[in-house]
Amino acid sequence: MTDCDVRDYFVYIMTNRSRVVLYVGMTDRLDGRVLDHRSHVVEGFTSKYRLTRLVYYEQFSDPISAITREKEIKGWRRAKKNALVETLNPKWEDLTELLFGDARTRPRSNGRSGDQYRQSS
Numbered sequence: 001m002t003d004c005d006v007r008d009y010f011v012y013i014m015t016n017r018s019r020v021v022l023y024v025g026m027t028d029r030l031d032g033r034v035l036d037h038r039s040h041v042v043e044g045f046t047s048k049y050r051l052t053r054l055v056y057y058e059q060f061s062d063p064i065s066a067i068t069r070e071k072e073i074k075g076w077r078r079a080k081k082n083a084l085v086e087t088l089n090p091k092w093e094d095l096t097e098l099l100f101g102d103a104r105t106r107p108r109s110n111g112r113s114g115d116q117y118r119q120s121s
Helices: 030-039 063-074 078-088 096-100
Strands: 009-015 022-027 053-060
Touching: 009 030, 009 063, 009 078, 022 030, 022 063, 022 078, 030 053, 030 096, 053 063, 053 078, 053 096
Parallel strands: none
Antiparallel strands: 009 022, 009 053
């Protein structure tokens, strides 16, 4: 396998401005997926609740580990999810610009509208 064949997978948590609702998702293109959420490309849970702030993520080298972790986090109560976010991001800041620059204006590089669409609690 070459370096070009290596793909990373991400489990991430998005929230809204008031941090009332959390969304847990998994993708292999974190920057593009966050842009999808922020621009409301796909109608559904994240668009309905205006979940535009990336507050947490984990990186994995294989999809099975990422999917397993996503399901684990989704099964947690809200307090445990909050504590997880606070391990990486105690102030609940939007990590988008820190990680990707101004992702709101950057076009998708591969033309895909998103990788994984899952509902979350």
